[in-house]
Amino acid sequence: MTDVPYGKEFALRLLADMLRIRRMEEVCADLYGQTKIRGFLHLYIGEEAVAVGALHALTADDAIVATYREHGHALVRGVSMDAIMAEMYGKQEGCSRGRGGSMHLFDATTRFYGGNAIVGGGLPLAVGLALADKLQGRKRVTACFFGDGAMAEGAFHESMNLAALWRLPVLFCCENNLYAMGTALDRYESQTDLCAKAAVFKVPTSSVDGMDVVAVHEAAKAAAAQVRDEGGPFFIEFKTYRYRPHSMFDPDLYRDRAEIEAWKKRGPIHSFTARLKVQQLLTEEEFLDLDAATMAEVDAAVAFAEAGTWEDVADLTRDVLTPAGAESEER
Numbered sequence: 001m002t003d004v005p006y007g008k009e010f011a012l013r014l015l016a017d018m019l020r021i022r023r024m025e026e027v028c029a030d031l032y033g034q035t036k037i038r039g040f041l042h043l044y045i046g047e048e049a050v051a052v053g054a055l056h057a058l059t060a061d062d063a064i065v066a067t068y069r070e071h072g073h074a075l076v077r078g079v080s081m082d083a084i085m086a087e088m089y090g091k092q093e094g095c096s097r098g099r100g101g102s103m104h105l106f107d108a109t110t111r112f113y114g115g116n117a118i119v120g121g122g123l124p125l126a127v128g129l130a131l132a133d134k135l136q137g138r139k140r141v142t143a144c145f146f147g148d149g150a151m152a153e154g155a156f157h158e159s160m161n162l163a164a165l166w167r168l169p170v171l172f173c174c175e176n177n178l179y180a181m182g183t184a185l186d187r188y189e190s191q192t193d194l195c196a197k198a199a200v201f202k203v204p205t206s207s208v209d210g211m212d213v214v215a216v217h218e219a220a221k222a223a224a225a226q227v228r229d230e231g232g233p234f235f236i237e238f239k240t241y242r243y244r245p246h247s248m249f250d251p252d253l254y255r256d257r258a259e260i261e262a263w264k265k266r267g268p269i270h271s272f273t274a275r276l277k278v279q280q281l282l283t284e285e286e287f288l289d290l291d292a293a294t295m296a297e298v299d300a301a302v303a304f305a306e307a308g309t310w311e312d313v314a315d316l317t318r319d320v321l322t323p324a325g326a327e328s329e330e331r
Contacts (some may be wrong), residue, residue, distance in 0.1 A: 007303025021072035046243035049268035052218025068103035085301040091308030120153035198235035210240030
């Protein structure tokens with residue numbers, strides 16, 4: 001067990017954000033069972049160290065593109081838990097006015113550009129955002145999160161190729177949780193060394209223990225600095241694991257229970273908590289207070305969503321259809 005190389009304030013910030021993701025999603029799972037949250041719901045439980053460690057390595061000017069398992073990324077990025085929960089409920093107070101739901105969280109003010117339901121769909125968007133920054137001469141990084149399954153998509157190859165060819169400032173963050181939906185990595189990839197696959201495009205790579213928030217943060221910080229200073233892309237593989245099934249609809253028949261339990265022993269929250277206690281950066285009482293504050297935030301978010309309002313039926317075609325008789329500017 002290595003020492004945590006941070007002061008108490010920052011260390012507790014990392015722990016608090018992992019707890020916020022975990023407690024929010026645990027409640028979301030319960031709300032889904034009550035049919036308060038509808039549609040698809042993909043939980044991030046077990047993977048919290050990746051979003052927390054990586055996002056704390058970025059600046060407010062950097063852009064974030066995520067997947068349909070993006071609740072934690074949005075929360076850590078600064079989207080309020082109230083707005084996230086209201087979006088889950090489909091209420092118009094949500095960050096996407098209730099039109100996106102769980103898979104389409106979006107908030108331009110925090111430069112959080114989705115939430116994308118298409119596997120690999122965020123990769124070309126990240127390349128476009130990075131191209132705009134390069135053309136404008138801005139020292140920004142676009143961090144694009146995607147799962148291991150996205151690396152079997154054509155969009156991955158196209159995006160990596162253009163980012164490398166044009167020297168675009170994209171931080172490619174692969175959250176390798178070993179399963180593309182219900183298919184194990186070695187059953188759909190002939191090359192299971194994902195860094196080797198990315199390196200084909202002459203992009204620098206690193207592979208990191210995604211269950212260790214310190215390892216994630218340090219790797220992301222170094223990679224982001226290289227992208228920002230040198231302009232070209234960087235690929236990081238975060239080796240992580242989701243404790244829950246692919247989605248709430250998934251019966252999870254493809255994984256051995258012993259495998260899940262083994263990964264839980266490496267859980268990012270309890271392992272980091274133990275390290276902080278050993279270094280006397282955290283007491284059990286402080287942890288319980290932190291957890292209680294987190295649950296209070298979750299309870300307030302649920303109350304906010306419950307009190308939210310449905311969009312008026314008359315507004316449902318807004319931003320979808322052109323009003324009758326309206327003329328386009330081109331005409």
